[in-house]
Amino acid sequence: MLDWTVPMEWNIRDAWVKNSRGERVIDFQRSNLHVVGYSRPVRTRLSLAQLKGRLFTLPEHPDWIPYRTTYYTDEWGFCLTHREFLALEEDEYEVCVDASFEPGHLTYGECLLPGETDEEVLVSSHICHPSLGNDNLSGVVIAAFLGRHLAARPRRYTYRLLFAPGTIGAITWLPLNESGLGRIAHGLVLTCLGDAGPLHYKKSRRGNATIDRAMRHLLAARGGAHAILDFSPTGYDERQYGSPGLDLPVGRLTRTLPGRFPEYHTSGDDLDLVRPTALADSFAVCLELFELLEENRTYLSQNPKGEPQLGRRGLYHSVGGRPQEPEELAMLWVLNLADGRHTLLDIAERASLPWFEQ
Numbered sequence: 001m002l003d004w005t006v007p008m009e010w011n012i013r014d015a016w017v018k019n020s021r022g023e024r025v026i027d028f029q030r031s032n033l034h035v036v037g038y039s040r041p042v043r044t045r046l047s048l049a050q051l052k053g054r055l056f057t058l059p060e061h062p063d064w065i066p067y068r069t070t071y072y073t074d075e076w077g078f079c080l081t082h083r084e085f086l087a088l089e090e091d092e093y094e095v096c097v098d099a100s101f102e103p104g105h106l107t108y109g110e111c112l113l114p115g116e117t118d119e120e121v122l123v124s125s126h127i128c129h130p131s132l133g134n135d136n137l138s139g140v141v142i143a144a145f146l147g148r149h150l151a152a153r154p155r156r157y158t159y160r161l162l163f164a165p166g167t168i169g170a171i172t173w174l175p176l177n178e179s180g181l182g183r184i185a186h187g188l189v190l191t192c193l194g195d196a197g198p199l200h201y202k203k204s205r206r207g208n209a210t211i212d213r214a215m216r217h218l219l220a221a222r223g224g225a226h227a228i229l230d231f232s233p234t235g236y237d238e239r240q241y242g243s244p245g246l247d248l249p250v251g252r253l254t255r256t257l258p259g260r261f262p263e264y265h266t267s268g269d270d271l272d273l274v275r276p277t278a279l280a281d282s283f284a285v286c287l288e289l290f291e292l293l294e295e296n297r298t299y300l301s302q303n304p305k306g307e308p309q310l311g312r313r314g315l316y317h318s319v320g321g322r323p324q325e326p327e328e329l330a331m332l333w334v335l336n337l338a339d340g341r342h343t344l345l346d347i348a349e350r351a352s353l354p355w356f357e358q
C-alpha cells in the first residue's frame, strides 16, 4: 500500500512472566497494556538481569503502565508499573508470549451517510490503542455519536466516517479509495477529545481550506481558551491526508495535544481522565462545524444596485437614531456581499460577526 507493506496480522491469546513459585508477576489477563504491542511469540527462562532488558516502566509515574508497540521489528517486551518493577526479586523467571503472526486482514470500519450532493465530509479516527481513553477512545466515541446524529438529519454533504488503525489504516484506505478522494471537500481527524484541557485545532496542510477558516471562526466566536495550530507532518492521520500527492483539506481537532498530558500513552489515560463535560463540549463543536459547513452557501442579491429599502419590507427598525441591532448589521453585510462571489463564511469573517448570530 503506497510505500508501505501491511504487516502480518498479530493475534495474542495470553502473555505472562512467572516467578519460580509459578506466580504471574506480570499478567496480560490483568491489562493488555502489559505486553508490548506486536511482540513476537516467545517461551523462555531468564534471570532478573536478562528480563530487565525486556521491561518498560515509567519511573516518574510509578503507578502507570506505559503503552508501547514494536511494529515492523522482530522484538518482544513487557510493560509494567515502576512499583511492580521495583518489587521484582532475584529469581529465574519463566516468560511466555502466546501470540501468532499470520497472513490475515487489516480491519477498518467505514460508514457512508449519503447527502444531497456527493461532496464529502471525511471524519477519521484511529482505533489502534488498547484500553486507552482519551487517545483514542474519545475520538471513536465522538465520531460514532456524530454518525448517529447526522444519520437522523437532512444532509447536503455526504459524510464518511472512517475508523482505522493509525498510520497503516489510512495508508491502506487511501489507495483503495483514490478515485473518490476528489470528492472530499472537508475532513477532520478526531482524537484526545475528552480531557479537561482547551481545544486545539490543527489546520490542514493547505492552511486556508474552508474547514480551517470555519474552525478558526467558530472557536473565536465561542470564546474561551483554545488554539489554532499550523499543519506539521507529525501527529495522527492528518499527515497521511496531508501528504503532498494528496493535500486533502483535512484538519485535526483535539483538546490537550497528544504527548502534552502526562497520562498520554499510559494506563493513566483511562475513563477518569475523560471528563463528560469536555467530551460533550467537543461533540458540540463538531456539530457547530457541520452546521456551518451545511449552511455555508453563496447568495446573489436580487437588488444589487443601491441599498434595498428594508423598512418597506418590515426589516428595518422604525425609530431613527437608534443604535444598530447586530441582526440588522448582519443583514446589511449579507446584502452587500451577496454578489455570488462570497460565501456566508466569507461574509462572517469580513463583518467580524459570529456565525450563529447571522
Ligand code: ZN
Binding pocket: 129, 135, 258, 265
Ligand atoms: Zn496515540
